[in-house]
Every structure is written in structure tokens, then in C-alpha cells.
Amino acid sequence: MEGCKKRVCLWWKTSSSSTRLMGFVVPLIVASLLVVFGCSRSSGGLFSSDYYSSAWSSITSGGGSDSVAPTVDAGERWELRPMAGGVGEREEAHSGDYVLNQSVTPSLAVEEREITAQEQSLEKGESSKTSINGSHVLPFSNETGTQPLNSRIIKKHSNMERLEAKLQQARTAIRDSQMGNRSQDPDYIPDGPVYLNPKAFHRSYLEMEKRFKIFVYEEGEHPVFHNGPCGSIYSTEGGFIYRLEISKFRTRDPENAHIYFLPFSVASIVHFIYDRGAPDKWRPMKQTVSDYIHLVAGKYPYWNRSLGADHFMLACHDWGPELSKSVPELYSNSVRALCNANTSEGFDPSKDVSIPEINLPGGRMNGLIGGPSPSRRTILVFFAGGLHGPIRPILLEHWEHKDDEDVQIHRYLPKSVSYSEMMRKSKYCICPSGYEVASPRMVEALYTGCVPVIIKDHYVAPFSDILNWKSFVVEIPVEEIPNLKKILTGISKRQYIRMQRRGIQVRRHFEVNSPPRRYDVFHMILHSIWLRRLNVRLHGVNDF
Secondary structure, three states, rough: HHHHHHHHHHHHHHOOHHHHHHHHHHHHHHHHHHHHHHHHHOOOOOOOOOOOEEEEEEOOOOOOOEEEHHHHOOOOOOOOOOOOOOOOOOOOOOOOOEEOOOOOOOOOOOOOOEEEEEEHHOOOOOOOEEEEEOOEEOOOOOOOOOOOOOOOOOOOOOHHHHHHHHHHHHHHHHHOOOOOOOOOOOOOOOOOEOOOHHHHHHHHHHHHHHOOOEEEEEOOOOOOOOOOOOOOHHHHHHHHHHHHHHHOEOOHHHHHHEEEEEOOOOOHHHHHOOOOOOOOHHHHHHHHHHHHHHHHHOOOOOOHHOOOOOOEEEEOOOHHHHHHHOOOOHHHHOOOOOOEEEHHHOOOOOOOEEEEOOHHHHHHHOOOOOOOHHHHHHHEEEEEOOOOOOOOOHHHHHOOOOOOOOOEEOOOOOOOOHHHHHHHEEEEEEEEOOOOOOOOOHHHHHHOOEEEEEEOOOOOOOOOOOHHHOOOOEOHHHHHHHHHHHHHOOOHHHHHHHHHHHHHHHHHHOOOOOOOOOHHHHHHHHHHHHHHHHHOOEOOOOOO
């Protein structure tokens, strides 16, 4: 050991200064490389573990295959026509459970970061020796011109990149909610079997409140645009348009928006433009929608940028799906929030949103909420309605005019009998399809504490990406209508009481409030749209 020390001292005295520096630096570099490579082998990455096996349907794709919408290069303009390689594949989404991003891409940090002294000198215009495509490279700190190991490249990011980065932060926060403690909330904390994934829903809702911004196109005039019915079975349509335009979620700056709303009312188009005597009843109405989209696409860059993938419409009229075909990209790419959520007519749960049809007489909720306890409900099952569509005739054929006090199935009620009071006396209320799948009966049943019995084909229930409908409703196939009483009497009293209580719990998500309250129907519709926006990533936006 003593000899080794003498040799080192001799080498230090006889060597040049540059050689001595190399002898000091090289071991440090070797040690650093060993640490780096050792860590990279042991780390699985932020998204490598199976944090949960069965949560929501995907917000972002695994392995980096994000759902993308195409973008247009600067100066280029796309025509409004279908194009090859249009909107990329969207994620399988929201049919039941929620599986979040398992990509190895790290969370995109866009919050304010520390500015080093060297970065500050760049901002002040001090010497920078290199510029690559407008991105500055930090100046070298030594005199030899050799680039130091810790040099940093500063990249300027577009506004769209920053918006996408914050959406990535939201996805990460939702994923991480599975592993952490419940978030605190002074108003309501979702919990229990009525939710498919209460933790993920709660975190997602809070992220929506913190981040989500919607731009409402200001073009268009009353009564067709920025207007809609608020006091009928189409009240969801008019009420949403009105509440969004005065909401905190609205931004007046389109550059800060995550999604863009097309504020036409299908119910108003039908009321003011539909002509029964016209040879083609659809053409004037579809032309109205088409003209409006061409107007905003010509005035703003946002529709062409994504071919409508970050735009949405909302309609509660039965003809909403048909009018969405006015522009192919509106039908195929945009988010369509529809009461008539019929998969056999093109409703796509991965990108479209099912919204509830709510009948508000006079536009108010007065007297609609509440009912007696289960023990005071003397009727087993109730329905009253006309012969609309293919299902109701089967129901009435088997159960109308039966001498059975438990089963009250009527085509029309006597004028002296109150429809809402009959629902309040009943344990179960039948909610069949009419000509279309949408109906206010399901919400009316929840309002009055009656357990809904859903008899519909090809129907996607509202908020089915959040709510576990099977926990608080009874679903009966059309072919089982003859066994209606047998099925309902086969449900134990204990299970009926559970479903009834769960229906009361979930009722808050269907209530209409002025002004809106957290977790009510307005915010639940917004949250469903928020989830669809999380499932779309604009093509050409790079991670940073």
C-alpha cells in the first residue's frame, strides 16, 4: 500500500496539468455511467406495472398507441370531405370499466419550472452559440468548446402541446387515484356499488373541474342557435345550451379550449325549419347544420385541425342522430351527446355520449322529487303509455286489463288518476322504448323512488361509463315480457330495498338545478364529454 502511494505521488508530480485532469475526470464519468445503466435496468418505468386489472375503459392507449386525430401543416387547408387516414383509431372506451394509460411515456410536466442562471441569460439576449430550428442550446461553459455532459436544450412548445400535456397530467392523476387515498370533497364523495370505479370517477371529476375549458362558437342567431326548449321532454337540450354559455367551463379564448361546442338546437331546427309538405323533409334541416359547420370551419382553424374530433354537438330530439349525418366528419369523428343513444342507429359508446331525457313541465323541478318508503308502496309494477314502437304492444297485449292489483299496466289512465302518484305507489316502474330508445320514464322513476324496469334493445344508458346500472335497475329482455311478474316477485325484499336505496343515491346525477350544482346532470354530461376528450390525442403534438 505504501509503494502504491509513492507511485501515485510520483505520477502527480511528473504529469502535465491536462493529464492530471483526465485522471480525475475519467473515473467520475465511469462511475456515473454505471449508476445510470444500473438504474435503467432496475426501473420498470412509470407506467410499467399493472396498477389495476379492471378499471375504466382506456383513457389513453397502452404502449404509446394513443388515439389521434390528424392535424394540418401550417398554411395547408383541408376541405370538408372524408379523407383517407382521417381520425385515427379511438380507444375502446366507456362500455363498462375504465383502463387507464399503461404507456411508458412519463407524465408531461408543464407547470412553471425553475429557470437557471444560464436560461435567464438566454432570455436577456446574452450569447448563445447554437440555435437549432429556433430552439436555443445553452452556451458552453468552458473555453475549449467541448460540450459539457449536463447541457440542456430549451424547447419552445406550442399552446396545443401545452394543452395536451395538461390532459396527460389529468390521465396520470386519474390512474394514480387507484393507489392513493381518497381525495377530500366537501360536497360529495362517490362511493358504493352504484359506481363502476368510484375512486377513478371522483379524481376524474376533480380534474375536470380544475382543467376543462370549452369554447362555444358565437356564430348563429336565435331561435335555432344558442337557444333551445327548457320546459318539455327536450329540456336537457335547451338547458345544457343555456347553462354552458354562462358556465365557468366556458372560455372566450379558443386557443385555451380543450373542445369546441356547436351550439345548434336540433329541437329548434325541427320546430322552425321542418316542413311536412316538402318533398325532402331532411334537406333544409341538414343544410342548416352543414352551412353552420362550413361557416365556423372557414372562420376558425380548429375544425380542419382535427376534422371535428375535438368538437361536440348535443341533441335530445329523436332526429339528432340523423341530422348529425349532415357532415360526414360530424357523424364519424365528433362527440355526439344524444338522448337517442341507439347502437343500431350508429351510436358509438367509445366517442359518443348518452344523455338522459328529462321532462320538466314549466321548466322547473318543483314537486318531481320524492316518494314514500318501500313499505308504503302497494303496487308491484306500473306502466301507462300509448302504443309507440314495437315493444309496448307486446307489453300491453300480455298485461293490459289483467285482473291483478299487483300489475298495473295501462294504455291510458283515467283523468282522475295521477301518473306521478301511481309511480310513487309502485315498487317497480316499467321504462320501455317507444319509437326510439330515449324516454323520460327512467328519470321519472328515479325521481319518485320507483325502481326502473328497463325493456329496450340497443340502448346505452346515460353515464354508463360511471354508473353500474345493474345495481339499481332491473333489465328485462323483450322476449321475457310474458314472465314479467314472475321475474319481479322473484327478487327478494332485501334486494329490492337495496336497489331502491341505490336509486335514491344516484338520483343526484339526474337532477336539474339552476344554477347547476356539483355532480348534477349538467356536470355529469360535461364529465362524459371530458372523458371522451381524454380519449383523443391530436396528431402531431409531441411529448415534452
